[in-house]
Amino acid sequence: MITKKAALADLALFGVxxxxxxxxxxxxxxxxxxxxxxxxxxxxLIAFGILASFSRPKEPxxxxxxxxxxxxxxxxxxxxxxxxxxxxxxRSAFITGFCTLIVPPFAFLLLRTxxxxxxxxxxALALFGLFLxxxxxxxxxxxxxxxxxxxxxxxxxxLQIVLVERFTRGSNxxxxxxxxxxxxxxxxxxxxxxxxKQTMLPYSLAAWGSIVFLGAVATALAFTVQKVAQRYTSxxxxxxxxxxxxxxxxxxxxxxxGERLTKQSILGCTFILLGxxxxxxxxxxxxPSPQPSVQTxxxxxxxxx
Numbered sequence: 001m002i003t004k005k006a007a008l009a010d011l012a013l014f015g016v017x018x019x020x021x022x023x024x025x026x027x028x029x030x031x032x033x034x035x036x037x038x039x040x041x042x043x044x045l046i047a048f049g050i051l052a053s054f055s056r057p058k059e060p061x062x063x064x065x066x067x068x069x070x071x072x073x074x075x076x077x078x079x080x081x082x083x084x085x086x087x088x089x090x091r092s093a094f095i096t097g098f099c100t101l102i103v104p105p106f107a108f109l110l111l112r113t114x115x116x117x118x119x120x121x122x123x124a125l126a127l128f129g130l131f132l133x134x135x136x137x138x139x140x141x142x143x144x145x146x147x148x149x150x151x152x153x154x155x156x157x158x159l160q161i162v163l164v165e166r167f168t169r170g171s172n173x174x175x176x177x178x179x180x181x182x183x184x185x186x187x188x189x190x191x192x193x194x195x196x197k198q199t200m201l202p203y204s205l206a207a208w209g210s211i212v213f214l215g216a217v218a219t220a221l222a223f224t225v226q227k228v229a230q231r232y233t234s235x236x237x238x239x240x241x242x243x244x245x246x247x248x249x250x251x252x253x254x255x256x257x258g259e260r261l262t263k264q265s266i267l268g269c270t271f272i273l274l275g276x277x278x279x280x281x282x283x284x285x286x287x288p289s290p291q292p293s294v295q296t297x298x299x300x301x302x303x304x305x
Contacts, residue, residue, distance in 0.1 A: 003232075005232045006232050006233055008229075008232075009228075009229040009230070009231075009232035009233045010229075010233060010241060012225055012226075012228070012229040013226065013229050013230070013233070013238055013241045013242070014241060014244070015225070016222045016225050016226050016229070017241060017242055017244050017245050017248060018248045019217060019218050019222050020218060020222065020245050020248070020249075021093065021244075021245050021246070021247070021248025021249040021250075021251070021252055022218075022248070022249075022252045023214060023218045024084070024089035024090070024092055024093050024249040024252070024253065025089045025249070025252045025253050025256050025257045026210050026213060026214060026218075027039065027081060027084050027089075027214070028084050028088070028089045028092075028253075028257060029210065029257070030202075030207060030210045030211070030214075031081070031084055031085055033202070033203050033204065033207055034199075034202045034203070034207050034211075035192075035195075035198050035199060036078065036081040036082055036084075036085070037078070037188050037191045037192045037195070037198060038188075038192060038198060038199060038200060038201075038202065039081065039202075039211060039214070040074070040077055040078065040081065040184065040188040041185060041188035041189050041192055041200075042202070042211045042215065043211055043214040043215040043219060044181050044182075044184040044185040044188060044215065044219070045185045045215070046211070046212060046214075046215025046216055046219070046220070047181045047215045047216070047219035047220040048178065048181040048182045048184075048185050050215075050216065050220040051174070051177060051178040051181055051220060052178055052182070054174070055174050055175050055177075055178040056175075057172070057175035057176070057178050057179050059172075059175070061171070062171055062172060062175050062176060062179060063179055065167040065171060065176060065179075066175070066176045066177075066178070066179025066180045066182075066183060067179060067180075067183045068163060068167070069160055069163055069164060069167060069176060069179075069180045069183070070179065070180040070181070070182070070183020070184050070186075070187070071183060071187065072156055072157075072159050072160035072163060073156075073157075073160050073180055073183075073184055074183065074184045074187045074188065075152075075153070075156035076153045076154070076156035076157040076160060077153070077184065078153070078191075079149045079150065079152040079153030079156060080092065080096055080149075080150055080153035080154075080157075081153075082149045082153075083095075083146045083147070083148075083149035083150030083151075083152075083153060084146070084150075085146065086145055086146025086147075086149070087146035087147060087150060088253060088257070088259045089249055089250075089252070089253040089257055089259060090246065090249050090250035090253040090254075090259055090261060090269075091133065091134075091146075091147075091150075091265070092146075092150050092249075093245060093246035093249030093250065093253075094129075094133060094246040094249075094250075094268075094269045094272050094273075095130065095133070095134075095147060095150040095151055095154060095272075096150060096153065096154050096157070096246070097154075097243070097245065097246045097272060097273075097276055098126055098130060098151065098154050098272065098275075098276075099154035099155065099157040099158040099161070100158075100239075100276045100279050100280075101119070101122055101123050101126050101275060101276065101279060102154060102155055102158035102159075103158045103161050103162060103279075104116070104119050104279070106158055106159050106161075106162040107162050107165070110162050110163070110166060111162060111165060111166060116279070118278055118279075119279065121278065122275045122276075122278040122279045123275065124275075125271050125272075125274050125275035125278070126271065126272045126274075126275025126276065127275075128268075128271050129267075129268045129269065129270065129271025129272035129273075129274070129275060130268065130272060131268070132264050132265070132267050132268030132271065133264075133265050133268030133269060133272065134147045134268075177223070181219075239280040240277065240280045243273060243276050243277055243280065246269065246272075246273070247273075250269070
């Protein structure tokens with residue numbers, strides 16, 4: 001029986017997922033006038049400022065682990081954002097969701113966690129969907145570049161999810177999150193300074209509004225809500241809810257950005273979702289629940305689009 005708290009937690013998680021789905025269109029529109037690294041710098045500076053007002057991490061081990069997590073998170077967001085220069089919001093979201101299937105191999109290498117026997121089938125489904133979705137032809141090279149960049153971002157996200165499980169053991173997760181956000185901010189600033197043509201400031205009030213939304217709402221607030229909500233539901237249940245992220249992204253992209261998916265693309269997205277869904281279901285009674293998808297990190301198990 002679902003309790004009232006569990007139902008409210010699910011509702012909150014759906015709300016968080018919808019917010020994350022909206023970020024793909026927000027980022028796509030923002031990239032028209034604002035360089036990718038500038039977006040990352042201000043987004044994570046805002047998030048870091050909010051988290052730092054509640055946390056003062058001082059332990060050397062926490063600083064070290066948080067910096068490593070921040071490096072992985074920076075790679076994920078950087079490649080995903082660069083990929084959005086070339087691909088549509090919905091396409092980016094579905095390819096990013098592929099990270100769920102990259103988590104088990106990393107978990108096996110770094111944590112010695114045995115993957116589910118169904119993993120090869122899940123990967124096969126998602127790869128077939130990815131093939132249908134990206135379907136490269138002679139005239140789609142720019143899209144292909146965006147697909148590769150986005151997939152690199154998904155790989156970085158997967159690595160970070162596994163590192164989170166390893167680093168949060170015996171550490172204060174909230175302090176780790178604060179250091180992590182600060183690391184992404186610092187790396188974004190350094191990359192901006194190394195690029196002489198980069199601008200440090202967004203050009204318009206609309207751009208600033210989008211960045212505040214990304215930093216305060218989609219990062220700091222969303223992860224905090226997730227932290228509270230996931231206390232009342234299982235990781236597997238939450239993971240299934242988070243699978244709706246690319247669906248929300250597709251809906252926002254359709255209504256706000258005018259994206260139209262072809263029949264082949266819709267079929268590809270369906271196969272990717274099926275591949276991701278099968279990784280969230282426990283088929284072995286004694287097996288641990290699979291890790292949630294790219295945005296399922298909370299501040300309790302924080303990984304950091």
